Amino acid sequence: MTHATEPTHRLVSTQAGRIHLVEQGSGPLVLLVHGFPESWYSWRHQLPALAAAGYRAVAIDVRGYGRSSKPAAPEAYRLTELVEDNVSVVRALGEESAVVVGHDWGSPIASTSGLLRPEVFRAVGMLSVPYTPRGGPRPTELFAHMGGGEDEFYISYFQEPGRAEAEIEPDVRGWLAAFYRALSAGTMPGPGDPAPYLVSPGSTLRDRCPDGPPPAWLGEAELDFYAGEFERTGLTGALNRYRNMDRDWTDLAAHDGAPLTQPSLFAGGALDVTMTWLADAVKAFPVTLPGLVSSHLLDDCGHWIQQERPEETNRLLIDWLAELPA
Template identity: 45%
Template sequence: MNVEHEDVEVNGVRLHIAHRGSGPLVLLLHGFPEGWYSWRHQFDALAAAGYRVVAPDQRGYGRSDRPEEVSSYTLPHLVGDVVALIAALGEESAVVVGHDWGAPVAWATALMRPDLVRGVVGLSVPPAPPAMMPPPSVTRQIYGEGYYQVYFQERGRADAEMAADPARFLRRILVGASGDAPFADGPRVWMIPEGTTAVDGLPEPESLPAWLTEEDVRVFAREHALHGEHAYTGPLDWYRNIEANQGLMSPFRGRTIDVPGLYAVGTMDLVLAMRGVAELRAALTSIVPDLRGDITLQGCGHWTQQERPAEVNAALLDFLAGLDRAPAPRTGHGARPQEA
């Protein structure tokens, strides 16, 4: 992987970016608990096809700044970073690709600033406008206090548990939420049992799957450890704004995402076990009218572009190449024209 690194100032925040290639801009937005390195398998393929590929550490992560206030991590702030980054890179538009938390940011950027987004891709998390995910006041009633997003609301608790040994946490979550998890009875919602921690509740893997190496774990851990004991405070503050996002995004209620879109998810992705996701997926074409594909990756877990880089790269390149083509005809609501 041959990438360059630099820092860019956006909205008073210094963002670290990894980049390669030249041509139309493709922004790759990582999720929790990752960073630019989660796109390590995409740089070469996209750059070789003639694209300028840029993957930032989003605010709070890795080599980027970590604003102190919890309120600095709202969805409008995160979208604002994408908008400012496009301008700082000297571009007028971009294709925005997001995974996990990066997917809501990508979908919301396309919703709020369609003038800047040529196309949008969401991996794992489908679009749920306007705030993109249900708030803790709702999920607490559905799942209880052990639901990970609810557990994360107390500032300092999960932060300290994860930061105590980043490599241990990362090894457990990356394997535990993958298609190679110890259980094989289907995807499960991430729950933290009472009396355990966000780390201890995840099983220690006996070995790493073929798609993940010890060096990968070390790179992630080293990048995260740059913020010391607050390695996960910024990333977890994203979750602590889910409730606030409901009001902040309310002006966009009823809006559709009107740029070409693509969605991909693995059959073992924990997101599919969440209540309401099946209904969201069935309604994708009413949310994203110009949906160019809804891809299912058999046996793939949550870490879509890391577990299945060849399939994801092929889907991205096909989507990118087709952005100037007319939308494909649809045969019905929620149609899934592309399966992998």
């Protein structure tokens, strides 16, 4: 074991400007990529644990978030651009290669990084969102059919510029608390309750999120941090990720159905609705992830796996990392 150093904040240059990162520890590089609506801070429990286990753990603010650059053009948030940000971070840190781990949107960012730049990303960990190769219908066509009757699927709702911003930005803190609550074990809606990922005509996404106390993992200090970040930056950079799904589908046409061959890990929460939507993707792992080392579903866990169950997530990551070729 190496002694875990204190976390250090840095800004590194990329083709779009800068990426803010927080690093802790020394050893093989592990790049941590967050999802929506989060931040480097969502890896606060993993940074010291990975550092103590002998790794150089680096959590970034994805382009559009926190102190990282926020290009104005919506198309600047396509996956191919975010992959190059990850490559730039590895190079700026003086490294040749890294293990990349992503949660939520960070998972496809991580897997696409491994797919497009296998010489840089030698292993890929995915949390909450399983690897799903490019294929099938154009995403906007697919999501148009995922509503319930007149209801609209949340991804379609997020894809219209300005629409979700108008809902969220008047009360960022309240909206985040409701969104986190809706996807957390112990506070998510029960069977028969309105689905929090659908938007009824004339209403908002938050209208379907449950009221009540925050989930156990989300204290006042944590919520204050997230709210402060998005009150400062706004939500457009984060939401622009959703607005590039058709561009990603076009950009990755040459990789249709392509497997991810590096050593990989998947872990999700058994109560996460994503596991229902993407159950077929998990079943396809023997074909799509031929290098899969381990796959885990944590009982009584929702979507925010590394924050809801930090100790178990840390153990899974460290055990997997220990099995990787040097």
